[in-house]
Amino acid sequence: MFVVWIGVPTAIACVAVALVLQWWWLVALLAAAGLAGIVWGWFWAARSQAAWGFAENAEDLWIRRGVAWKRLVAVPYGRVQYVDVTAGPLQRAYGIATVSLHTASSSTSAVIPGVPADDAVRLRDRLTELGKTRGSGI
Template sequence: MSDDLFRPVGPPWQRVSPALTKALRILCVLPLLLLAVVLAVLGVLLPVPSVVSWVLLGAAAATVLGAAWTWSWADRSRRAVGYAEQEDDLIVSSGVMFRRLVAVPYGRMQFVDVSADPLERWLGIATVTLHTASTETAAEIPGLPAEEATRLRNRLTELGESRGSGV
């Protein structure tokens, strides 16, 4: 039912690179695992009453569980990202728990950003952000392969120029 709600309008969703899963995992899971290790080491080594060290170990275990959940969330989150170039609008959808679908008419785009942080660059992906005169638009497509990001940017800029209708 909910997937139905966010089904694409025209052409099917174009999905993004699996490298995004990797990026999300590195960003979110790694720190959690590090935290778990620190907690566990403290729990074992600190000269504190056993209750405290059990609490620390428990926290470490919970963090590991959290990391495991985040691991699977990363992939679901990546799969939830989709975009479709329609005749007159670009449609972007994202989110697992909080799903969102934004349709941006080409003529309304003010500018298009392509950005890639060092991690994204290493994985060969980039994020394309669409800006209209409204900040609510906030349409972001993460995890695009670098060439696809450039192509999309050029295409959108071109379409924006030919259909631009001012503010």
Template structure:
């Protein structure tokens, strides 16, 4: 009988994880600043103009949430990784709520590379894998554009090779 003590379902043995770019953290910081900054500024203006002391709780809560996001983002980005194995692609993410997605190459229908304006500005892209089941679509955010292109081409060719072998 083999002992599985100490093994985690999120860290399979003999898997070398490839991390995403730290630039993903910069993009997420910008999003937090934009999404939280406007309500924060509005709350400060409203509290200052109204003269109501309790109204300062609104910008305080928004500021604390932004600070919390700022502390979590670097750890979240470091927790994201992927690994190419012989028959499948592994994608992991999450700190408290961890996730490990296994996508067999033979199940992939197509692979997208995407980059919105913010992603292009900071120099990252995303690779999205589409399978027959919408519940198993997987995304790898925060890849350098060259790596995203390489991964797309490699996954597409591996998927075609697996389909041809069926």
């Protein structure tokens, strides 16, 4: 998808410059910049994907993310109100889903993308059950 967002505008700009201005050095510069953007995005996407992770602890769920700015979120099971599992068409095609935990705090960003669909359903059921049994006065 990233290739489309960089490649298509770059190709349109190259064709426009070539047809209207006929500055071939600018066409080459635009094409090189577009290719560099695609390579950088591909590299960054791989690092970003590798930075996501989660671990179930005895009392809470830990979610880590971030390449440049690392973030670790610990969500106590007793604070979980409900758990969403969502999967768009592209995610369904690849057999993955996104698990979102919702708590009373609006600042909690507990999202786990790219979980295999079967594991996401099992995780949702387990977190919902732990949220019910360890609910702290909610």
